[in-house]
Amino acid sequence: xxxxxxxxxxxxxxxxxxxxxxxxxxxxxxxxxxxxxxxxxxxxxxxxxxxxxxxxxxxxxxxxxxxxxxxxxxxxxxxxxxxxxxxxxxxxxxxxxxxxxxxxxxxxxxxxxxxxxxxxxxxxxxxxxxxxxxxxxxxxxxxxxxxxxxxxxxxxxxxxxxxxxxxxxxxxxxxxxxxxxxxxxxxxxxxxxxxxxxxxxxxxxxxxxxxxxxxxxxxxxxxxxxxxxxxxxxxxxxxxxxxxxxxxxxxxxxx
Ligand SMILES: Nc1nc2c(ncn2[C@@H]2O[C@H](COP(=O)(O)OP(=O)(O)OP(=O)(O)O)[C@@H](O)[C@H]2O)c(=O)[nH]1
Numbered sequence: 259x260x261x262x263x264x265x266x267x268x269x270x271x272x273x274x275x276x277x278x279x280x281x282x283x284x285x286x287x288x289x290x291x292x293x294x295x296x297x298x299x300x301x302x303x304x305x306x307x308x309x310x311x312x313x314x315x316x317x318x319x320x321x322x323x324x325x326x327x328x329x330x331x332x333x334x335x336x337x338x339x340x341x342x343x344x345x346x347x348x349x350x351x352x353x354x355x356x357x358x359x360x361x362x363x364x365x366x367x368x369x370x371x372x373x374x375x376x377x378x379x380x381x382x383x384x385x386x387x388x389x390x391x392x393x394x395x396x397x398x399x400x401x402x403x404x405x406x407x408x409x410x411x412x413x414x415x416x417x418x419x420x421x422x423x424x425x426x427x428x429x430x431x432x433x434x435x436x437x438x439x440x441x442x443x444x445x446x447x448x449x450x451x452x453x454x455x456x457x458x459x460x461x462x463x464x465x466x467x468x469x470x471x472x473x474x475x476x477x478x479x480x481x482x483x484x485x486x487x488x489x490x491x492x493x494x495x496x497x498x499x500x501x502x503x504x505x506x507x508x509x510x511x512x513x
Pocket of ligand 1: 306450
């Protein structure tokens, strides 16, 4: 499957690559959306697993070392999937955490809204953090409670695969868990490798399109419209780029 960015007025080429452009989403109306062709993905997981890093890597091909704990930015771009133009929207989320009994989840209302809104789910843990792995099963059950019927397009991503010496979760555990959720397991490193991240997101896009039967996600919800999560988006990403660049310049000049 091929994925290419579609330059649009007002977009920023933050990666230096003409193919990867971020498109800010206007609050109302969704001017950049391709009518009836919107793929909505939410990225979920425990804290510090690399949710933001994975999204930024996928959209910009870049890895930015440090991110503020995020409050849930929504990113959007037009893409061509298998020759068809679609609007891809990716929702970053604040972290979820296991409750003390290790079965329930602390999960903000904002995350529930994102889960309801989305068509496809990226469940992320860090291979260096077994606790983050343990959140995945309850997290998936939580998604299931919000979408009790039907197929849920999901992928499981074991991030930070560059930190092999610190590995706490063997790859076969990831594979087994993904299979039990009805999804595919990807090990990835947002830090070191764009390809793995790209392949994982692309796979999910394809699964979503298949699940929607080429139509729009609203169909699945019987026409019920829920306001999408709020979107700080491009300004925030630009600010983070500037912050990282200025700290790099500062440390270079103090050397
Ligand atoms: N070594 C390594 N570090 C990573 C990788 N991905 C992210 N990180 C680092 O892990 C930390 C957390 O990354 P984030 O993307 O902010 O993680 P998050 O899951 O969005 O974090 P919260 O918003 O706090 O839930 C940062 O210091 C990143 O630099 C990776 O693939 N390898």
